[in-house]
Amino acid sequence: MSNSVIVAGIDCGTNSIRLKIARVDEQDMTDIVPKVLRVVRLGESVDATGRFADGALARVHAAAEEFAQILSEYNVQALRFVATSATRDAENRVVFEDDMEHLLGVRPEVISGLEEARLSYMGAISAFGRDQIQYPALIMDLGGGSTELVLGGDGVDTAVDQVQASYSMNVGSVRMTERHHLYDQPDDASVEAAIADIDEYLDVACAHIPIEQTRTFVGVSGTVTTMAALALNLPEYDASRVDGIRLPFAQVEQVDTKFLHMSREQRRVYKAIHPGRVDVVGGGALVLNRVIARVQERVVASGGELNELLISEHGLLDGIVLDLGRRMLRRV
Structure with missing residues (x-):
């Protein structure tokens, strides 16, 4: 039987935050908890103000509490939390990052547009x-x-x-x-x-x-x-x-x-x-x-x-999970 790992990914974008838990082996990825999506509008007014609004931070906090409860029910070996466009632009992003780390045990990784592109491509083509x-x-x-x-x-x-x-x-x-x-x-x-x-x-x-x-x-x-x-x-x-x-x-x-x-x-x-x-x-x-x-x-x-x-229903979140699982397997 091939090696496999159970990993989770969180993708927090401008409009929504999503969670996925899956088993990854050398050939495939199998959902354990398919995509859980909550629309939190973290990027509300960021384009105009350059800051996260208090209401947006409260909404993402509530979603992260829910995700933490889901994650606690599974034997997840690793979690990668990726944040994208809105977080790249927000000058008070450390408030968000500290809160997420407190709730979930990992600090959001504010990835570049190039890394986002790579993971989106990986996730998208993996389904076909x-x-x-x-x-x-x-x-x-x-x-x-x-x-x-x-x-x-x-x-x-x-x-x-x-x-x-x-x-x-x-x-x-x-x-x-x-x-x-x-x-x-x-x-x-x-x-x-x-x-x-x-x-x-x-x-x-x-x-x-x-x-x-x-x-x-x-x-x-x-x-x-x-x-x-x-x-x-x-x-x-x-x-x-x-x-x-x-x-x-x-x-x-x-x-x-x-x-x-x-x-x-x-x-x-x-x-x-x-x-x-x-x-x-x-x-x-x-x-x-x-x-x-x-x-x-x-x-x-x-x-x-x-x-x-x-x-395709598959993209960045799938790429996050698949990439994390493959990196872990290379270390096994």
Whole structure:
């Protein structure tokens, strides 16, 4: 029997905090406690103030207490706690870090955008067989505060499980919604300003990543999976219906535009949207639309063809757990 370890990962982003416990061996990762998600909006107002709000710190504290109770029920051999965009930006982040260390016994690791990209790519491709993806694959992890674009290898010059190029953009559902007031039926001027903002970041990303090489485009994160559920007209969110589906770009863009221009009250009718995403899902949808348009444009301009998005429930959190487990196994 092969060696295995039981490890846990926590991913605390701008909008949500998530926990996963899994058994990792040399070949695979098996969930013990699948993803537990709590929307805490840790990044509330950080883009404007540069600080965590007291209410946000209280919400993440409550979630961490819950996670500590779950972790105490399992023989977890190691825990890695990763914090991303909002924590990178907050000048009072030590208050958050001290509180999390007190509750969970590990200090949050504020990772760089490059490390976030590497782990997101690892987690995303781990869920697919070699026959499901044409390489190079481009992974888009669209978060609350940042969006990572990661291009993997082609299997010739670079291994398909290795990152060829990546870029982290300070563009996300919460950040764009707050910065450009996209909460409720945004006017044309607000949308146009947000588009210009997103496109400027995409210009820089395209200078860092040869996006035109993309053969499979994979979208991960809450915004992406939520918009996929809405595109499928699901009466409520169902991860099993969303994970692994392929959606035409045109279908995604149509539903993105529809929900961008809705009010919060109109969005609340749709049970596929988590209540904690209702106010920012339109901003996330706009980011999704702009990234899709730019990727398709670059691929087509190079003589290629790309017209669909592969949706994945797997990403950064899976990468955190898988990477931790593999590192531990190498030390066994």
